Amino acid sequence: MVGIERILSAFSEHLVLTYVSLFVSISVGIPLAVLALKxxxxxxxxxxxxxxxxxxxxxxxxxxxxxxxxxxxxxAIFAIFLRALLPIVKNTYVGLSEVDEAMIDAAEGIGLTEWEIIRHVRFPHAYPAMFAGIKFAAVLANSIAILTAIIGSGGLGRLVFEGLASFNTDKILAGSIPAILMAVFIDVSFSYVEKKITPKGIGSE
Incomplete structure (x- = not known):
């Protein structure tokens, strides 16, 4: 049996590992997608x-x-960042670049600058694609965070690998179940944020 304190400690390490790497991926990925529009x-x-x-x-x-x-x-943060980068860059770029050209022309016609067009026209229409990429990257980061335990990152992955090494089912479940629940929470929470900030009518049929 694995103590609750051990599980909570591992979960907190895993939480920080996942969200820090995801934040770095978003901070780098979205500007790269904007830059790709050039x-x-x-x-x-x-x-x-x-x-x-x-x-x-x-x-x-x-x-x-x-x-x-x-x-x-x-x-470990760097490894997870590399793996989570593509879906954020790709989906954000697709969302930003597939805005109706007529809307871009209209925005230019009323005098909006390039940055204002990106902020007020492209991004609102890109939210569905962008959040799809972020959610996928988040779930991916959560899973890779388990794997990085082999290089000393700690977290839930340590429990999983200790359990596998000793054929201890309790440790395997103590590490894997919280990770699964965290993946579900990530998807639900980002879906909620997406719904809140996406203008009505965008992304719906």
């Missing part, structure tokens, strides 16, 4: 890099980080 060549370079990173198996990403940054919390 030109098709720039978009090709940014999307190509994101696709390349995503093509590398998760275990390989975690392993590559070790000789570069060592082991522990910070290397």
């Amino acid at each position: 030109s098709k060549r720039l978009a090709s370079i940014i999307m190509g890099f994101a696709n390349l990173v995503q093509a590398i198996p998760s275990f390989a990403v975690v392993a590559i980080v070790v000789p570069l940054l060592g082991i522990g919390f910070t290397p």
Whole structure:
């Protein structure tokens, strides 16, 4: 039997690991998507890099980080960040770039600057696609956070791997069940935020 204090401690570590890496991914991914709007060549370079990173198996990403940054919390954050970046960049870029050109022309016609168009026209219409990418990235970050326990990140993954090593079902369940519940919470919470900030009529048929 695993003590409740041990589970809560592992869960808090896992929570910080997941949300910090997700915040970093969002902070980098959304500006990259906006930057990709500048030109098709720039978009090709940014999307190509994101696709390349995503093509590398998760275990390989975690392993590559070790000789570069060592082991522990910070290397784990970087590994999760790399894995969560593509869906945020890709979905945000698609959402921003597929706005009706007539709306862009109308915005330019009333004197809006490029940034004002991005903020007031492109982003509101991009929210459904952008949040779909963020939710996928969040669930992905949650799962990769389990894997990073092999490089000393701690969290629920430590319980899972300890349980696997000792054939201890209690430890496996103590680590995996909270992670599953957290994945459900992530999806529900981001869906709620999306519903609150997305203007009515956008994203609905």
